[in-house]
């Protein structure tokens with residue numbers, strides 16, 4: 084497999100190079116040169132374990148340059164890497180259990196070390212980066228730069244903390260995360276970690292990071308990389324849980340092999356839902372992929388009209404991990420639908436004018452596979468309450484956005500296939516909003532955790548137990564103009580923390 088830039092197919096890298104680099108030299112994102120050689124053995128799916136599925140997906144996507152050199156039977160070395168990444172990290176042991184709620188299934192991706200779905204990928208990414216360094220013989224120190232709206236930061240810190248030869252700097256919008264999310268990040272005491280608030284919103288932090296990638300002058304022996312879902316090493320592990328959900332539905336006799344399954348995905352940067360599209364390209368019988376957005380509904384409008392327009396007021400919502408105006412991974416879908424040249428043009432339009440419009444046939448192709456919908460904060464909270472009262476199931480705000488979009492879409496389309504709604508965060512991670520939704524009071528976000536435990540009778544996840552008393556060890560706050568010089572300065576320092 085080779086990886087090509089979405090903006091210029093002449094830029095061509097081995098999988099390990101694509102992982103180490105994060106983003107292509109021309110600012111494009113890396114994409115597999117073809118999915119033809121990455122077809123999943125569907126006839127073996129129902130007898131595979133979850134970790135075997137993950138290993139197989141990684142082996143298919145990263146075959147060819149000797150990473151975890153594969154053996155005849157499939158993917159033993161990848162399996163070992165997945166085991167190192169996952170064993171003992173997920174409450175209950177399953178990284179993607181399905182819960183039946185009404186007529187649909189909720190895929191709970193939040194049982195990992197930071198209680199959001201990003202753990203599923205970010206526990207694996209350090210394994211991939213280390214292996215990519217080995218394969219390429221690269222000895223540079225890698226500095227991971229990441230912008231986060233809350234969940235990526237803590238998940239990346241958890242994955243990379245104290246990993247040899249790698250440092251990590253996380254930027255988050257000063258008032259753009261929950262208190263629990265912020266505490267998870269600033270209490271991370273790994274010696275190789277640096278956490279920094281930015282005065283601005285997520286897009287400010289993200290464009291600041293992109294700017295650093297484009298303009299920083301690095302000393303010899305240091306390389307930058309990314310833990311955002313622009314890194315293909317972050318996207319690939321997410322593809323696995325779509326296959327795993329399908330296997331579980333087969334086991335539960337909800338479907339027969341070959342039946343289509345819809346996936347409804349709470350969407351921000353378009354990484355998670357794009358992983359579902361990768362799964363489809365790799366042979367999974369996916370029906371519709373439904374893109375659920377909050378009031379920052381750039382994507383909903385894009386799927387309706389073909390115009391992507393980021394020139395609008397950024398809203399801070401109760402599902403902050405989806406508060407995004409530039410969904411970076413959409414570029415990968417554009418590349419698949421329109422080709423590199425058009426993709427480069429659209430991305431340039433987006434940069435210069437803040438918008439672009441697809442040709443009609445391009446939009447038609449996308450609409451054959453994707454649906455989209457949006458929900459506001461009020462309905463999000465009503466949805467949490469309604470589902471709790473009707474089904475005794477408590478979901479977080481992000482999942483509730485997807486649930487409401489699912490119900491509206493189902494009613495409108497009359498679709499008869501099975502549907503899986505992706506649950507991207509634990510209700511505990513956003514416990515204040517969840518208690519607001521069901522009409523319960525609390526003193527602060529930390530008190531809300533205890534309160535939610537009493538009401539829901541679901542135990543506080545081990546990751547959040549005692550978070551209130553965790554000490555903040557990072558206290559940096561910056562203007563976005565100062566991010567570049569801050570990173571240069573940090574890179575110059577030998578030791579970050581004792």
Ligand SMILES: *Cc1c(COP(=O)(O)O)cnc(C)c1O
Nearest residue numbers: 234351352353354355404507508
């Ligand atoms: C990151 C995140 C999302 C959005 O996922 P994308 O891959 O960025 O689309 C949704 N929900 C939660 C809880 C998240 O942390």
